[in-house]
Amino acid sequence: MSAPIVTVPPGIAVAPEMPDLWSAVKPPRGVIGFLRRHPTVAVGGMLLLLMVLMAVLAPYLGTVDPTALAPARRTRAPSANFWFGTDMLGRDIYSRVVYGARVSLTVGFAVAALASMTGLAIGLFSGFVRWADAILQRVMDGLMSIPPILLAVALMALTRGSVGSVVAAITIPEIPRVSRLVRSVVLSLRDQPYVDAAVVAGTRTPTIILRHILPNTLAPITVQATYICASAMIVEAILSFIGAGTPPTIPSWGNIMAEGRALWQVKPFIVFFPAAFLSVTVLAVNLLGDGLRDALDPRLAKAL
Amino acid sequence: MALLEVENLQVHFRTLDGVTRAVDGVSFHVNEGETLAVVGESGCGKSVTAMSILRLVPEPPGRIAGSIRFQGRELLTLSDREMRGIRGNDISMVFQEPMTSLNPVLTVGRQIRETLRLHQGLDNKAATARAVEMLALVGIPDPRQCVRQFPHQLSGGMRQRVMIAIALACNPKLLVADEPTTALDVTIQAQVLGLMQELKRRVGAAIVLITHDLGVVAEVAERVMVMYAGHKVEEAPVAELFRAPLHPYTQGLLGAVPKLGSSLTGAQTRLAEIPGQVPDLKLRIEGCVFAGRCALATDLCRAIAPALEAKAQRHFAACHFAPRAAAAA
Amino acid sequence: MSALLEVNDLKKHFPVRSGRFGFGAAWLRAVDGVSLHVDRGETLALVGESGCGKSTVGRAILRLFDITAGQVVLDGRRIDDLPADAMRPLRRRMQAVFQDPFSSLNPRMRVRDIVAEPMRNFALATTRREINQRINVLMDKVRLPRDAVGRWPHEFSGGQRQRIGIARALAAEPDLIVCDEAVSALDVSVKAQIVNLLDDLQQELGLALLFISHDLAIVEHMTHRVAVMYLGKIVEVAPKRNIFAAPRHPYTRALLSAVPVPEPGAARQRIILKGDVPSPINPPAGCRFHTRCPYVFERCRTEEPELRLTGDGRHFAACHLNDLPPAENPMTSAIVAD
Numbered sequence A: 001m002s003a004p005i006v007t008v009p010p011g012i013a014v015a016p017e018m019p020d021l022w023s024a025v026k027p028p029r030g031v032i033g034f035l036r037r038h039p040t041v042a043v044g045g046m047l048l049l050l051m052v053l054m055a056v057l058a059p060y061l062g063t064v065d066p067t068a069l070a071p072a073r074r075t076r077a078p079s080a081n082f083w084f085g086t087d088m089l090g091r092d093i094y095s096r097v098v099y100g101a102r103v104s105l106t107v108g109f110a111v112a113a114l115a116s117m118t119g120l121a122i123g124l125f126s127g128f129v130r131w132a133d134a135i136l137q138r139v140m141d142g143l144m145s146i147p148p149i150l151l152a153v154a155l156m157a158l159t160r161g162s163v164g165s166v167v168a169a170i171t172i173p174e175i176p177r178v179s180r181l182v183r184s185v186v187l188s189l190r191d192q193p194y195v196d197a198a199v200v201a202g203t204r205t206p207t208i209i210l211r212h213i214l215p216n217t218l219a220p221i222t223v224q225a226t227y228i229c230a231s232a233m234i235v236e237a238i239l240s241f242i243g244a245g246t247p248p249t250i251p252s253w254g255n256i257m258a259e260g261r262a263l264w265q266v267k268p269f270i271v272f273f274p275a276a277f278l279s280v281t282v283l284a285v286n287l288l289g290d291g292l293r294d295a296l297d298p299r300l301a302k303a304l
Numbered sequence B: 001m002a003l004l005e006v007e008n009l010q011v012h013f014r015t016l017d018g019v020t021r022a023v024d025g026v027s028f029h030v031n032e033g034e035t036l037a038v039v040g041e042s043g044c045g046k047s048v049t050a051m052s053i054l055r056l057v058p059e060p061p062g063r064i065a066g067s068i069r070f071q072g073r074e075l076l077t078l079s080d081r082e083m084r085g086i087r088g089n090d091i092s093m094v095f096q097e098p099m100t101s102l103n104p105v106l107t108v109g110r111q112i113r114e115t116l117r118l119h120q121g122l123d124n125k126a127a128t129a130r131a132v133e134m135l136a137l138v139g140i141p142d143p144r145q146c147v148r149q150f151p152h153q154l155s156g157g158m159r160q161r162v163m164i165a166i167a168l169a170c171n172p173k174l175l176v177a178d179e180p181t182t183a184l185d186v187t188i189q190a191q192v193l194g195l196m197q198e199l200k201r202r203v204g205a206a207i208v209l210i211t212h213d214l215g216v217v218a219e220v221a222e223r224v225m226v227m228y229a230g231h232k233v234e235e236a237p238v239a240e241l242f243r244a245p246l247h248p249y250t251q252g253l254l255g256a257v258p259k260l261g262s263s264l265t266g267a268q269t270r271l272a273e274i275p276g277q278v279p280d281l282k283l284r285i286e287g288c289v290f291a292g293r294c295a296l297a298t299d300l301c302r303a304i305a306p307a308l309e310a311k312a313q314r315h316f317a318a319c320h321f322a323p324r325a326a327a328a329a
Numbered sequence C: 001m002s003a004l005l006e007v008n009d010l011k012k013h014f015p016v017r018s019g020r021f022g023f024g025a026a027w028l029r030a031v032d033g034v035s036l037h038v039d040r041g042e043t044l045a046l047v048g049e050s051g052c053g054k055s056t057v058g059r060a061i062l063r064l065f066d067i068t069a070g071q072v073v074l075d076g077r078r079i080d081d082l083p084a085d086a087m088r089p090l091r092r093r094m095q096a097v098f099q100d101p102f103s104s105l106n107p108r109m110r111v112r113d114i115v116a117e118p119m120r121n122f123a124l125a126t127t128r129r130e131i132n133q134r135i136n137v138l139m140d141k142v143r144l145p146r147d148a149v150g151r152w153p154h155e156f157s158g159g160q161r162q163r164i165g166i167a168r169a170l171a172a173e174p175d176l177i178v179c180d181e182a183v184s185a186l187d188v189s190v191k192a193q194i195v196n197l198l199d200d201l202q203q204e205l206g207l208a209l210l211f212i213s214h215d216l217a218i219v220e221h222m223t224h225r226v227a228v229m230y231l232g233k234i235v236e237v238a239p240k241r242n243i244f245a246a247p248r249h250p251y252t253r254a255l256l257s258a259v260p261v262p263e264p265g266a267a268r269q270r271i272i273l274k275g276d277v278p279s280p281i282n283p284p285a286g287c288r289f290h291t292r293c294p295y296v297f298e299r300c301r302t303e304e305p306e307l308r309l310t311g312d313g314r315h316f317a318a319c320h321l322n323d324l325p326p327a328e329n330p331m332t333s334a335i336v337a338d
Helices: A030-037 A039-056 A093-128 A130-144 A148-158 A163-190 A193-200 A205-241 A253-260 A269-296 B046-053 B080-086 B108-120 B124-137 B156-168 B186-203 B214-220 B238-243 B248-256 B299-303 B322-328 C054-061 C084-093 C111-121 C128-141 C146-150 C158-171 C188-205 C240-245 C250-258 C298-302 C330-337
Strands: B004-015 B018-030 B035-039 B062-070 B091-094 B174-178 B206-211 B223-228 B231-237 B309-312 B315-317 C005-016 C026-038 C043-047 C069-074 C094-097 C176-180 C208-213 C225-230 C233-239
Touching: A030 A039, A039 A093, A039 A269, A093 A130, A093 A163, A093 A205, A093 A253, A093 A269, A130 A163, A148 A163, A148 A205, A163 A205, A193 A205, A193 C094, A205 A253, A205 A269, A253 A269, B004 B046, B018 B046, B018 B062, B018 B231, B035 B046, B035 B214, B046 B062, B046 B174, B046 B206, B091 B156, B108 B124, B108 B156, B124 B156, B156 B186, B186 B214, B186 C250, B206 B214, B214 B238, B223 B238, B223 B248, B231 B238, B231 B248, B248 C188, C005 C054, C026 C043, C026 C054, C026 C208, C026 C233, C043 C054, C054 C176, C054 C208, C084 C094, C094 C158, C111 C128, C111 C146, C111 C158, C128 C146, C128 C158, C158 C188, C188 C208, C225 C240, C225 C250, C233 C240, C233 C250
Parallel strands: B035 B206, B035 B223, B091 B174, B174 B206, C043 C208, C043 C225, C094 C176, C176 C208
Antiparallel strands: B004 B018, B004 B062, B223 B231, B231 B315, B309 B315, C005 C026, C005 C069, C225 C233
16 A cells, blocks of 8 residues: 655655665575575485485486396496496496495484484473483483494394394484483473463463474474484494494495405495495585574574 | 764664664764663664664674764774774773673673773783772772672672773763663662762763663653654653653653552553554655554655654654644643 | 452472582572462552562462462462362463563464463363354454464564463453563553553453562552562552552662652652662571661561551551651651651
C-alpha cells in the first residue's frame, strides 16, 4: 500500500531524504539459497554424494569382479585396461577401490547412526534423570578410556571377523562422546524457562524430554555424527591395515592399502588410489560437518 | 564550536534478512561539560549511535555515513591507529553490563593501569598510584585492596564504579555511558547516579547518557534527545521536555512511565499506552516513522516525513503538528 | 474464608560448596522463613532487589523444586509435599508467566501448540475444533491477531511473546497466576500495555495474581497489597496505600526514595544506603538489614525483629523502631513533620 501522493502544503518542513548505504539484498531462499550461503555444506555434500553413488552403482561403472585372481597379470601399472593397475594377486585395483567404497561408507554411516542414537538416548536420560546421571557418567568414562583399536582387536579375537563386528568395535568407544555432548546440551536446556513453563503447564517428564528437549539437541548431534562418520572410516582403514578389521576376502580401502604396503616403494599405485579415495571421502564428510555446524548455529546464522 | 558534533549520521546493517536502517539521519551536538541524554526504547538506535561515536560498529555488516566531529576533528575518516589514540583518552565509554565489560582474569588495578600506560605513558608505580586515586574518586571503600582484586570478587555496583574509574582515568573530555545503571538494583543505582552527579562537578567531562529510564534522565541530564526507529524526534532542555513535550511519541512515553506515589493523589492510576509496536527497520518507511501508531496521523504524515524544526527556544521536534500537539497536551 | 494461597514459614536453602575439596557445605539461605497469603481475585506484589529471594518464593510456590521447610497451601490443601502425580492436576489452578520473553517459549513450537499444551494436559479440550476455538478466544483476550497461531515465537516482539505467555497461562483456566518479573524485560511503553492487560484480565476473570517485581513504581499501578523482601525474609506487608504513603520499614523507605522520578528538579530526600547487600550464605545476625540501616541501634544487632502488626489493621512490618513510641520513631515522626 503506497502512501497517497500529496502536494506539500506551504510552510511544511520536509525531512531530507537519506540515501541507502547498502544495495538491497534479496536473500536467496530455499535449499538453493541455503547451499549458496553455506558453500562448505554444498561442496562436502556433493563429494559425499558422488562417493555414495559410486558405491551404489559399482557394478555399472566399468568394474569387474574385485576378487577375481589373475596372477599372470600381477602388479601391472595403471593402463587403459586397468585404470588403477593390478595388485600382487592380479586383481583390478580400480574395481577393488570402487567396491571398497561400499565397506567404508557402510561402516562410516552405520557407526555414526548407531553411536548417535545410543548416545542420544543415554545422554537424554542421564541429563534429565539426576540419580541415573552419576552412575551412567562413570560407566561412560570407563568406556571412553578403552582405545578403540584395542577393543577392535579384542573383539576380533572373540568373534569371527566381519563388517558387523568392525562396526560394533568402532561404535562402542564413540558412544560416550555423543552422550556427553547430549548431556551437556540437556543440562543447559533443562534450565530454560520454557521447560519450567512446561512443568507448570502440567506436562509429564517423558513428554518434556521428547517435545522440549530432544528437538533442540538434534542440531549438535547431527554435526557430531558427521565427525564420527569421518573418524569411523579412518579407524576402519587402520584396523583393516593391521589385520584386525574387515576380513581380507572383502575389499576395503584399508585392506587394499594393507596388501600394498610391502610393495609401496616400487608399486606405489596400489596404496595410492585407496588412500586418495579415503582422504577425499573423509574430507567431504568433514567439510559437511563444519558447514552444518556453522549453518545450524543460530548466532552465526544471521551475519553475512 | 561544540565539543562533539554529529551530522546526518546513518548506520545501516546488512544481514541475511535484509538491510536494517538502525540509525537514519541523526544530528546532534554536545557542548563542553554538559550532559546530553539520549532516550528511546529498544531498537531506536541509541546504542548504535553511541558505539559509532567511538567507531565500535563492525564495518561489515555495518556501514556508516555522515559526519562525527570531535573538537573539530572528523572521526569517521581517522585511521585505526588515530582512533585508538582517542578511545579511552579523549573519549571514554561505560557499558551496561559490568560483568562482561571487565576482563575476568585481570585484576582491577591491571585494567586501570592498561589505559594509563597506553595513553599517558606512565610507569607501573605511577600508574598504580593514579589507579588508587581513581578508585577513591569513585567511592570504593578500600582502594588499595581493590586494586589487587578480580572483578568477580566485587559486587555489581562496585564493578560499575570500577568501569567508571577506568573510563575517567585519562581525564577524557567526553564520556559515553550506555545504560550505565540499567543492570543495577535500584538502591545501587541511586548510589551510582549520585556518584555521577558528583563526578560531573569535579571532573567536568561532557556526558552522552544513553538510557530508556526517564527517571534517570530527569535526575542527571541537562538536555535530552528522544529517538524512535533510528530517527531523532525531539530535543529540548530537560525541564522543558518533561513540562511540555511536543512530539506525540514523547508524550506517549511520558504517559507510559509509572509515577511513584500516583496511588496517593487519587489520580487515574492506569498507565497510558502507545498502541501498536515499533516498526520493522528493515522496511523503508514512507513518511513519518511514528505515523503508524500516532493518534494525530493524517495522510500528510504518512506521505511526508517531517523535518526536525525548532518549535520553541532550543526545543526541536519532528512533527507536522507539533505546535498543535503542544496545545492538545 | 480462607485465602486462595497461603505460604507458611517457607524456607529454601541451596547447598553451596565451600571449604577445601567441597566439604563443609554452606547453605545459601535464599528464602528463610516467608509467610504470606493471596486472596481470590486480589493482586499481591512481592518486591525486592536481586538476591532477596522473591523469584525463589515464586518458584517454590509453583513447585518447580522441593522446599526445605514450611508449607504451601492452595485453597486449603497442602501442596508442598505431594508426589508429582498428585500435584499435576492441581497445577491447573496455578499458572505462571516468566520474565524472559525470548526463552520462555519453546522456539521450535508454533504458537498454537504452545497455547494448547495446558489444554491437552488438563483435558480441557480434546477435539481439534474445541482446541482451536479456545485458542481463538484466548488470542482475542490477550489482544493478538488470530493468525498469529500458526507462526513461530521468533517472529514476534518481546511484548507480543509475553502476551503469548499470558495466553498459555490462561489456557488452563487458573485461579492464580504467578508473574515472575513478567514485565521487567520489556520497554517502557510495552510494559504499560502488558500491565494494563493483566489488570483488565484480573477484573474480567477474577484472577488472583502474585506479581513478583523489583520495580516499585510499576507495581503501584496494578496491585492491591505489597510485600517487601530483603535477604530471604519479608520485611513489610501492607495494602498499597499504606506502603507508598507511610512505609514502616527503613528498607522500604530507602527503596521508595531510590526510584528515580521523572520530574526534573524535584526536591529529593534521597536515602542512600551504604554498602552492598550482604551474602545470603552468611546473613547478618539480628536484623538482617542492620548493616545498611540508617537508623540502626543496639537492639538491631542482636535481636531479629518479627513481622508484626503496626499502625492500622493490615500493615505488618519487621522493625524494632515500631516498638518505640511514635514521637521517637524516625519513620513516623518524619511523616508527621511532612
